[in-house]
Amino acid sequence: MPTVLVKDADWAVVWENAAPESGPNLYGGRHAFLKGCDLAFADDRLVFVGPRYAGAADTVIDGRGKMILPGFVNIHSHPNSEPMLKGLSEERKSRQLNMSSLYEYIFLLGRPAHDVAADPDTAHFGIADFAAYSASCQVAIAEMLRSGVTCFVDYSANRPNWLDEVARTGIRTVVAPSFRSGEWYTENGHEVLYRWNEPRGRQGLDTAVALVMRAQQHPSGLLSGMMAPAQVDTCTADLMVDAAAVARDLSVPCQTHCAQSVVEMREMFRRYGTTSVGWLEALGVLGPHMILGHAMFLDHHSWIRGPDHRDLDRIADTGTSVAHCPNQFARGGMVLEHFGKYARRGVNLGLGTDTFPHNFVDEMRWALVVAKIASADVGSTSLAEIFTAATVGGAKALGRDDIGRLAAGCKADFSLVDLAHPAMQPARDPLKSLVFSALERPITDVYVAGKQVVRDGTVLTIDLEANLAELTAGQARNMRGIPERDWAKRSPDEAFPMSLGWAGSNR
Ligand SMILES: [Zn+2]
Numbered sequence: 001m002p003t004v005l006v007k008d009a010d011w012a013v014v015w016e017n018a019a020p021e022s023g024p025n026l027y028g029g030r031h032a033f034l035k036g037c038d039l040a041f042a043d044d045r046l047v048f049v050g051p052r053y054a055g056a057a058d059t060v061i062d063g064r065g066k067m068i069l070p071g072f073v074n075i076h077s078h079p080n081s082e083p084m085l086k087g088l089s090e091e092r093k094s095r096q097l098n099m100s101s102l103y104e105y106i107f108l109l110g111r112p113a114h115d116v117a118a119d120p121d122t123a124h125f126g127i128a129d130f131a132a133y134s135a136s137c138q139v140a141i142a143e144m145l146r147s148g149v150t151c152f153v154d155y156s157a158n159r160p161n162w163l164d165e166v167a168r169t170g171i172r173t174v175v176a177p178s179f180r181s182g183e184w185y186t187e188n189g190h191e192v193l194y195r196w197n198e199p200r201g202r203q204g205l206d207t208a209v210a211l212v213m214r215a216q217q218h219p220s221g222l223l224s225g226m227m228a229p230a231q232v233d234t235c236t237a238d239l240m241v242d243a244a245a246v247a248r249d250l251s252v253p254c255q256t257h258c259a260q261s262v263v264e265m266r267e268m269f270r271r272y273g274t275t276s277v278g279w280l281e282a283l284g285v286l287g288p289h290m291i292l293g294h295a296m297f298l299d300h301h302s303w304i305r306g307p308d309h310r311d312l313d314r315i316a317d318t319g320t321s322v323a324h325c326p327n328q329f330a331r332g333g334m335v336l337e338h339f340g341k342y343a344r345r346g347v348n349l350g351l352g353t354d355t356f357p358h359n360f361v362d363e364m365r366w367a368l369v370v371a372k373i374a375s376a377d378v379g380s381t382s383l384a385e386i387f388t389a390a391t392v393g394g395a396k397a398l399g400r401d402d403i404g405r406l407a408a409g410c411k412a413d414f415s416l417v418d419l420a421h422p423a424m425q426p427a428r429d430p431l432k433s434l435v436f437s438a439l440e441r442p443i444t445d446v447y448v449a450g451k452q453v454v455r456d457g458t459v460l461t462i463d464l465e466a467n468l469a470e471l472t473a474g475q476a477r478n479m480r481g482i483p484e485r486d487w488a489k490r491s492p493d494e495a496f497p498m499s500l501g502w503a504g505s506n507r
Pocket of ligand 1: 076
């Protein structure tokens with residue numbers, strides 16, 4: 001098997017196993033800086049990470065002037081739909097208390113009925129616009145790869161050619177086909193209603209099982225799957241329990257959106273007299289295989305002020321993971337309270353990019369800054385903790401100890417950072433330079449499973465220009481459906497006002 005050697009890297013973030021006497025550690029070790037590093041891999045695995053590789057190499061890559069980073073693990077994203085809301089949903093307020101765009105705006109995009117009727121080839125898909133979804137997903141994956149993500153969770157509705165399309169990009173993908181018993185809708189913009197259809201939820205679960213099994217057997221070797229009962233408030237108890245049981249049977253994770261809004265918390269209290277997390281605990285579905293998307297509005301949150309503040313204990317004591325996606329919520333004025341508190345309680349946290357952008361280093365910066373603001377304590381959360389969540393925290397949530405870290409035996413998923421990039425200078429602490437100043441710009445090369453997918457800042461596996469054009473056309477096509485789907489029948493510009501008014505000659 002040919003061996004590839006990255007030789008003489010100036011810096012690397014390497015994994016060190018913890019000594020047994022160092023006490024409990026969620027991850028069994030820690031990331032550490034190494035100055036002067038060789039990294040060798042054969043096929044899809046690292047065979048050496050350390051100061052000097054003495055073995056033979058078939059290919060040598062010059063690591064001088066570079067830092068080697070473990071691949072980032074993005075455990076929550078909806079790449080096929082959400083990027084189409086760019087330029088639309090960022091600043092939307094809603095009549096619902098303390099809630100931004102979720103229930104009122106997220107489903108406004110779709111093909112208008114007259115378009116669907118005029119297009120017999122795809123009419124049976126209804127408003128779903130698979131060409132736009134496909135382009136959106138490719139654009140999102142390009143953005144992830146470009147920012148050093150080597151593994152991501154694609155939490156999406158099923159669509160044709162899903163598995164082959166993501167595998168072709170060369171990124172490691174955990175396919176999460178979402179399903180649910182009920183759909184949200186509103187008739188007045190302030191009350192969230194539920195349209196229940198349990199048979200559809202059951203059918204979605206069956207489809208998901210088939211897809212997850214196909215993903216595990218995909219010839220690319222890059223795919224796996226997870227169960228994804230969409231949201232705590234849209235799944236019946238039966239569906240949630242069965243989804244978690246199937247996940248355990250298949251030895252795959254299970255992820256649901258939980259405690260993502262005040263509206264959801266109130267609905268759960270109304271229905272069950274307990275919190276979203278309390279309901280999941282009562283169903284017996286919390287545990288190390290379970291990931292809670294967001295888990296933000298727990299009973300201790302200042303917007304909730306629940307009676308006993310037990311939610312964080314419920315999560316920590318069961319070994320449940322949290323997928324934290326700060327950017328999308330922070331721009332709606334919402335914050336998790338707070339990262340340091342969750343980490344100190346022993347909760348395993350991973351990061352996700354959720355809607356857009358899918359720039360993972362940007363998400364890390366949001367996570368860090370928001371945590372410091374939310375806690376009113378600059379020392380409550382460190383860059384080391386956020387970096388841990390971005391790598392081994394996400395990996396642990398996915399049940400893996402072979403990604404998100406650079407050590408012999410792990411997958412050859414890593415990126416190279418150009419230390420000479422102006423935004424990195426002075427590179428006294430290159431991780432601080434990257435997250436606080438440079439973001440993705442100095443990330444030049446990315447490898448997944450030993451294959452190069454980004455070179456000199458260009459994603460090799462995706463035709464970005466063509467997919468951006470299709471995404472833009474798709475957004476325009478889907479915006480035409482807004483008036484017929486909006487409860488108030490607003491035009492796109494009324495539903496989603498521009499950030500500035502128009503100049504006189506444009507009015
Ligand atoms: Zn989500």
